[in-house]
Amino acid sequence: MKTSILAITTSIALFSSLSTLAETTKTLPIIEQQAQVAGYYQYQAGDVQITALLDGTNYLSPTLFKGIPTAKVTQILKKYYADQAKGVQTSVNAFLVNTGSSLVLVDSGSSSCNGPNFGSVIKNLKAAGYKTEQVDTILLTHLHPDHVCGISDKGVANFPNATVYVADAEANYWLNPKQVAKLPQDKQARFKQTVEKIQQAVHPYQAKKHFKTFKLGDKIKGFDVISTAGHTPGHFSFAFKSGNEEIVFVGDIVHSHSIQFDQPETAIDFDTDPKKAVQTRLAQFARLAKQGQTVAAPHLPFPGIGHIYSKDGKSYQWIPVHFKD
Numbered sequence: 001m002k003t004s005i006l007a008i009t010t011s012i013a014l015f016s017s018l019s020t021l022a023e024t025t026k027t028l029p030i031i032e033q034q035a036q037v038a039g040y041y042q043y044q045a046g047d048v049q050i051t052a053l054l055d056g057t058n059y060l061s062p063t064l065f066k067g068i069p070t071a072k073v074t075q076i077l078k079k080y081y082a083d084q085a086k087g088v089q090t091s092v093n094a095f096l097v098n099t100g101s102s103l104v105l106v107d108s109g110s111s112s113c114n115g116p117n118f119g120s121v122i123k124n125l126k127a128a129g130y131k132t133e134q135v136d137t138i139l140l141t142h143l144h145p146d147h148v149c150g151i152s153d154k155g156v157a158n159f160p161n162a163t164v165y166v167a168d169a170e171a172n173y174w175l176n177p178k179q180v181a182k183l184p185q186d187k188q189a190r191f192k193q194t195v196e197k198i199q200q201a202v203h204p205y206q207a208k209k210h211f212k213t214f215k216l217g218d219k220i221k222g223f224d225v226i227s228t229a230g231h232t233p234g235h236f237s238f239a240f241k242s243g244n245e246e247i248v249f250v251g252d253i254v255h256s257h258s259i260q261f262d263q264p265e266t267a268i269d270f271d272t273d274p275k276k277a278v279q280t281r282l283a284q285f286a287r288l289a290k291q292g293q294t295v296a297a298p299h300l301p302f303p304g305i306g307h308i309y310s311k312d313g314k315s316y317q318w319i320p321v322h323f324k325d
């Protein structure tokens, strides 16, 4: 008698737990994908704190890669598990460097210049604990909209106390009104559209005389400038030493952690001078792989901080920074 009561009780319990399970499975809501990361990542290099700021991500068509057969592009993307239906995911990152005496922003993201997927740099800078007023220096690797547009919003400076620095060759290329006539007819319309965005972004700084140019050999707030022309005519990288570590903010010497590391001689459609851009990448990759500097890159997967490795001096590997809490 006792046993049968137990059996009945057990089977009721089992039944009720099974029905609860069935109910749970049926009613469990599907959670929509949330923002995957905080949008900032802090990396300490000696006394210097670098905060990577995510502006957003988007998908690039694999056809934008030049000087490489399509089949090879597909093969490399498959190898890296990067062959997504929407294209090759690409990040836009900016970097905030707290040197102790200065708060320096390297590149600034797209703001609203490249569509709704971008424009989160300011939000993420605040989330990281900083204020836009604290930024005193902005270093621009070049003047493409995904690097310059974030400095302003509708004609108003986003960083009211900052001075913007760009290479004189870069400013002369994009901001000299005589430049457009030197370009082939079919490139002029796109160039003018880009120039309009750049002018709007830099205007509030020019009006306050907070827009300055630099040249090779100059040093700005402890940053050395490195000529890395090719992607644009006045493209520069910036290097900062902290203790035994050197961090190089490479800018657009690379746009893909898969194709352009595996086959670094691959150009991209956005390069002003593709041949020179490839030469620059080959020279910088060789140097960075040999010397082991920490690299901060605006278009490698967020946070875009890591190292470059080469086994044979011909192809390279991106070694992202290991997550530290």
Ligand SMILES: [Zn+2]
Binding pocket: 144, 146, 147, 252, 298, 299
């Ligand atoms: Zn870019």
